[in-house]
Amino acid sequence: MADALDSNTLPQATLTPPRRSRISAIWLIPLLAAAVAIGIAVNRILNEGPTISILFQSAEGVEANKTIIKYKDVKIGQVTAVELHQNYSKVMVTARIDKHAEGLMVEDAKFWVVQPQVTLSGVSGLSTLLSGNYIGFEMGKSSKPQRHFTGLKVAPVIPIDQPGREFELTASDLGSVSVGSPLYFRRLQVGQVMTYQLAPDGNSVSISVFVNAPFDHFVSAQTRFWNASGVDVSLGDGGLDVRTQSLVSLLVGGIAFATPSSAVEPAPATADTTFVLYADRATAMKQPETISRHYVLYFTESLRGLTVGAPVTLFGLPAGEVADVGIDIDPATTEVRGRVEIVAYPERLVSDMHTEQSSSAQAMVQNPEQSHAFFQRLVMDRGLRAQLRSGSLLTGQLFVAFDFFPDAPKAEVDWGPKMPVIPTVPGTVTNLEDKVSDILAKVDKIPFETIGSEVAQTLLALNEAIKDIDKAVNRIDKGVIPELKPAISAVRSAMMSADRVLKNTDATLLGKDAPGQLELRDALQEVSRAARSLRVLTDYLERNPSSLIRGKNGEKP
């Protein structure tokens, strides 16, 4: 085969100058590829943020490589793994945080799973219905970086960067307040309850509330907070009092606050100031009592209706309140008596005074010696006494009233014991009770039984009278009608004799005296007509004697 080919007959290749370079340009391709790949890798590594782990109670709706972490709706990371942790009691979510969000991973950053939630105060997380659950993130204030976090069960109510201030409230109980409960100022929602927790000693509940920015200036040191949950219905001596903030607070509870108009220094309170959460508005808005004096009153009457917090009045003006109600034994007489401890706020009375006098009165109130002496004089000379009075007859509420009883037996304030004892007089309530029992006693004395038996006798007599009447009626029926017959015949004979008389008188009457005759004739005609009627009557009566009793029946005579 090779021999058949004459290599010389084959065409000769043409020759061109060689163009050769040492290194082929083809190596640019792998270099380029390597450059791009390395560039991407370097970019990746540089953009690689930290990997963090978050412990959750449950990883509901959290999926590896799908669930993202969002802060202000911007993706800052992605979940890379979800696994059980800590003896299978918790879920550890590992997530890779984007480089740009690395600085956010600080000590007090918060994570929580966002899922749709429908509560009474609103609907949240609706967007997750479409996009799936995501992990919410909230920036912390600290600058200390951290990589291991514990997820929150619920989203924090207030974003950390929301302008405003946080305050602490101390309450005896939580009431219907919950996380997210609204905070009202003049019935305007200005904040929310953030968290609450039981005090370590279990005696109180501390509630953190957040007041949004423009409104936090209205919270001063004198501001009072009270529980505005639900309907506050109080039946006091002022009548029925119903207060509520809003329909939402009825359902989810709420807290209201206000600053009393008397507050002197409305400087905004600093954040984290602790306030007392009062049970209701009335309690909260009471004047702050800087001076309070405790006294003891002893009553021999019933204390039913007297409650702790019942008003103590002087001339009807509020002067204090009942602090304690109880009983003790009088060591002198060994008798049980009602013991009422009151707390008086003399400043209240001072504030009710005339402006010119109030300053001197204030000075006196400040000085215990002076005020004691003044009080003693009032009791001894003017007869100032404490008395129990009824605030409302309907509810039986009692209150303690101070008034002047110049006729009361002499007494004086006993300054001896721990608390001064103020003399008392029996209350009007007892008088009223006495009066009522008087009336009842009188009612008791009415001889209802005698009256009853007399009535019975009268009724008996009446019964017999009715029977008599019955008999009389019977008698009339039987006796009267037969006796009518002779009477009628007597009438007839009378008529006949009258006829005869008329016949006899004819001669005299039918004389010359014509008018008289005419009149007589008329008269006679009348008489004869009458007689005819009488006859008709008598005939009828003969035929129907019963018509005397029953009247005529239908048929004509």
Next chain:
Amino acid sequence: MAAALTAAQAGLIGCEHCGLLVRAASADEPGHCPRCGSPLESRRRQSIERTWALVIAAAICYIPANLLPVLGTTTLGSTEYDTIMGGVVFLYTSGSWPLALIVLIASVMVPLGKLIALGYLLISVQRRSSSSNRERTRLYRMVEFIGRWSMLDVFVDTFTVALVQLSPLMAVSPGPGVMFFAAVVVLTMIAATTFDPRLIWDAGGEPESRIG
């Protein structure tokens, strides 16, 4: 087959374009084809060097092609990026293992296989290995044949991206990985054409004596 003599040994060169068999102008300068004017090469110039470069470039691109996402699926606001292996795992875990197998073979194994095959050919040629020449030739043909089908993935990807654009509900966007994947395919294809299969027979003197 007793054709041990190659054209190169006979000082002849076959024009690669028009097929004209010519005598080389000289051993160093083969010159140009007198019929079509294309440069004549007894063996493709720098074939091994170029192929190596392209294979290395393809191998470099193969890494990001598998690490970077090839497809971004946006469903109602949330975007998910999937790598090729992620897709394979998803298909396998969701039960359709035949599909997973197809994707695995077409998108992962085949490019990798091409790279390995080309590398093997290059090394064997460089080491002047004279064994299993036919098998190596078959391997080369397979690599060349598969090359044109390797763009299937890229094609599907672009197709999906073009079709699924229901913007608020769902959208599909290409990931950076697909560019690298395409680069791998293109580079291996070029590498396959750059590799001169004639080199396989250059090695050794009597390959047939061994194979028989």
